[in-house]
Amino acid sequence: METIRLRIAARALGPGDRLPSIRGLAASLGVSPSTVVEAYDRLAAEGQIRARRGAGFFVASGAAPPLSLTEMQSPAARAVDPFWVTRQSLDAVGDRPKPGCGWLPAEWMPEAALRKALRQVARGETRLLMEYSPTLGAPSLRRVIAARLAEEGLAAPPEQILLTTSATQALDLICRLLLRPGDPVLVDDPCFFNFQALLKAHQARILSVPFLPGGPDPAAFEAVVARERPRLYLTNAALHNPTGASLLPQVAHRIVASAARYDMPIVEDDIFADYEPDPSPRLAALDGLSNVIRIGSFSKTISASLRTGYIAARADWIAPLTDLQVAGHFSGPSPFVAEVLAELLTGGSYRKHLDDLRHRLAGARRTAVQMLAPLGISPVLLPRGGFTLWCRLPDGVDAVATAEAALSEGTVLAPGNVFSPTLSAPNLMRFNVTQMTDPRLPEVLKAAMRGS
Numbered sequence: 393m394e395t396i397r398l399r400i401a402a403r404a405l406g407p408g409d410r411l412p413s414i415r416g417l418a419a420s421l422g423v424s425p426s427t428v429v430e431a432y433d434r435l436a437a438e439g440q441i442r443a444r445r446g447a448g449f450f451v452a453s454g455a456a457p458p459l460s461l462t463e464m465q466s467p468a469a470r471a472v473d474p475f476w477v478t479r480q481s482l483d484a485v486g487d488r489p490k491p492g493c494g495w496l497p498a499e500w501m502p503e504a505a506l507r508k509a510l511r512q513v514a515r516g517e518t519r520l521l522m523e524y525s526p527t528l529g530a531p532s533l534r535r536v537i538a539a540r541l542a543e544e545g546l547a548a549p550p551e552q553i554l555l556t557t558s559a560t561q562a563l564d565l566i567c568r569l570l571l572r573p574g575d576p577v578l579v580d581d582p583c584f585f586n587f588q589a590l591l592k593a594h595q596a597r598i599l600s601v602p603f604l605p606g607g608p609d610p611a612a613f614e615a616v617v618a619r620e621r622p623r624l625y626l627t628n629a630a631l632h633n634p635t636g637a638s639l640l641p642q643v644a645h646r647i648v649a650s651a652a653r654y655d656m657p658i659v660e661d662d663i664f665a666d667y668e669p670d671p672s673p674r675l676a677a678l679d680g681l682s683n684v685i686r687i688g689s690f691s692k693t694i695s696a697s698l699r700t701g702y703i704a705a706r707a708d709w710i711a712p713l714t715d716l717q718v719a720g721h722f723s724g725p726s727p728f729v730a731e732v733l734a735e736l737l738t739g740g741s742y743r744k745h746l747d748d749l750r751h752r753l754a755g756a757r758r759t760a761v762q763m764l765a766p767l768g769i770s771p772v773l774l775p776r777g778g779f780t781l782w783c784r785l786p787d788g789v790d791a792v793a794t795a796e797a798a799l800s801e802g803t804v805l806a807p808g809n810v811f812s813p814t815l816s817a818p819n820l821m822r823f824n825v826t827q828m829t830d831p832r833l834p835e836v837l838k839a840a841m842r843g844s
Contacts, residue, residue, distance in 0.1 A: 393431045395421065400440065400455050401645050411449040443569060469672040472792045472807060474585035474592075480804045489830040491823050492795070492806030494633070495696055500749065500826055506695060506732070513731045520731055524723040527714050529555025529702075530730035536737050537688075537702055546677045546686070548704040551821065554713055555724040559689035559701040560586065560661050563626070565716050566659055566685060566703070567594045570624055578622040580608055582782075582811035582820075584633040584661070587626050596623075600813040603632065605773050606640035607647065615649045624657055629674050631664040634811045634822035635782040636775030639673040648678045658684045666746050667753065667778040675764045690733055693746065700725040700733055753779055753825070760825035767837055772820070779821040782808075789841045791821045797840035803833065805840075 395417075399405045411417070414432070418425045432449050435441045440455045479491035513520060527808035528534060534550040541548045556562040571577065581586050581600035591598055599620055602609045608627070616622070625647075629639055651658050660675045665688065676686040681704060689701035703713060717724060724730075736742055760772060760781055768786035775781070785791055791807035798805050806824075808817030 393435055396431070396435055397440065400451060403533050405451050407451050407453040407455060409451045410447075411451065413448065472795060472810060473520040474589040474810050477585060477804070477806045478589075480799060484804055487830075488802045488804065489833055489836070490804040490827045491802045491833065492529075493824055493827055494638070494780075494806075495692060495824075496826050500743040500752070501693075501695060502736070502741065503576055505736055505739065506698075509732045509735040509739070511711060512735055513728060516731070520728045524724065525555070525727040527718055527723065527731065528553070528710075529724040530727050530734065532734040533700070533730040533737075534558060534702075536734050537704070538820060540704040540737075541676075541686070541704060544671055544674055544677050544702070546674065546681070548681060548686070550587070552681065552704060552710050554703045554705075554710055554717065556701040556703060556717065557721070557725050558691065558699045559661060559687050560590065561721075562701045562703045563587075563590060563659065563661070564594075564686040565720075566624075566687070567596070568716050568720075569592070569709070569712055570657060571596055572580075575621050575623040578613075578616060578620075578625040578656075579813060579815050580627055580632070581763075582634055582808065582817055583626070583813070584628065585806075585810045588813060591626075597703055598813050603635060603637070605637050607637065607643035610643055610650075613647060617650050617654050617656060621654060622656055624659060625651060626659045627661065627675075628664065629660045629662050629676075630668050630672055631775060631778040631780070633664065634780055634806070634808075635772065636778055637781045638668070638776055639675075641673045644675055644678055648675055648684070652683050655683070660684055660686050662686055662688045663692050664778050667750065669750055669777050672776075676704070685709065690737075694733065694736060694742075698729045698732060700729055710715075750777060753777060756825040756828075757781065760823060760828050763828060763834060764823070764837075767834060767841070769821070769837070779824050779826045781825055783821050783823055785819045785821055787819075787843065790818055792818070793843070794821070794837075794840045797843040798836055801836050801840070803836045803840075811830065 396411065405411070414425050414428045418428045432441065436443055439452055441449050442452045443449050444503050481490050484490055529616050533555060534553045537553050538548055539674065556565065567590065571594050575596050576599050577596040578599045578601060580603035582603060588598060599616055599622055601613045601616055658675055668759045676684040686704040687701060690698055745805060764783060769783050772782045772784055785794065792809060795805040795807040806822040807822030809815045811817060811822065
């Protein structure tokens with residue numbers, strides 16, 4: 393009886409739904425059919441269910457109590473942790489301003505070129521619409537990625553590239569391959585908040601190194617690697633998230649050398665590469681994929697809906713990563729989606745889109761800085777590209793309290809401590825300059841900071 397009541401209360405069974413057969417429920421619960429008959433009869437007497445001759449038992453209308461939102465914990469009331477910004481951003485409804493989210497508005501994306509590529513591929517081979525992908529993913533897109541990597545001096549043949557459903561899934565596969573619970577993993581402080589969330593899911597022990605305007609502090613990096621021997625170092629290369637900083641050549645060389653000295657693999661997340669006006673140094677290019685794994689995706693510049701990522705790594709890592717993807721996902725991203733991306737990436741429209749996007753982002757960064765200045769909010773540094781501004785709030789203003797106050801007004805912000813493993817960014821905030829066009833935003837920020 394309690395089993396059925398719980399299913400009704402949880403709305404796994406709704407009014408009019410047919411209950412499991414007597415024999416089926418008896419088998420699943422490990423009880424006799426007569427026990428189930430007795431339970432059903434008692435629930436029917438209570439009005440929870442009703443019997444239909446020859447058809448079975450059904451949930452009665454009004455069996456479940458009305459859903460009371462006040463009895464449920466609102467996502468907004470949950471702790472402001474590395475999951476908080478993602479939850480608020482993805483679940484935001486309507487035209488709620490999202491200066492804290494990590495993607496571009498839909499109108500900034502190459503819709504016309506994407507629709508053209510979709511039509512072109514849809515007229516192609518039927519297998520693209522019906523079949524699984526090869527284990528490594530569509531050869532056409534892997535060739536395109538290999539050519540793009542070659543432009544930065546990174547030799548990665550298509551057979552050393554594994555397509556995944558996203559950069560996040562790529563990192564998850566790498567963690568499954570290289571980490572065991574309790575392993576130390578090094579990240580930047582601050583770093584992309586989902587790095588922390590994923591590492592916590594893998595029960596890793598998170599270590600951090602201060603991230604400066606030119607990259608991780610080299611002396612601190614070398615000290616923590618020598619002392620703790622991390623199993624992995626995870627970082628952004630181009631346009632670091634959240635700071636927007638670019639890696640300096642001398643810092644990049646020291647990081648690669650230190651990691652090699654202690655045989656510590658590096659995972660280089662390069663999802664913001666196409667936003668850069670001129671390429672900055674890449675750890676994978678300096679290392680030649682010997683000790684560095686490159687991951688990336690196309691969600692930030694083409695479409696978050698057609699999610700596809702990739703891993704470029706040495707052959708003896710690609711093989712077990714492929715097996716892990718087969719074990720957990722059976723195959724990589726849809727071959728249709730992969731062909732659409734390959735079609736779009738090889739067309740001239742994509743380069744034009746990137747040129748226009750970089751120009752538009754530069755203007756949006758200037759506008760955002762001008763909007764924030766009268767509020768006493770200033771960038772820690774001015775990025776060379778991209779959409780993030782890592783900003784300092786006025787003295788005495790707490791970023792978490794400000795974000796919570798702004799959320800009550802329907803605005804999603806990204807407070808600094810969700811990015812900081814050591815919680816050392818209480819008065820910092822990451823702003824997405826492409827999501828700051830709402831004219832009400834300055835007043836919302838002013839009121840939220842005052843309320844904090």
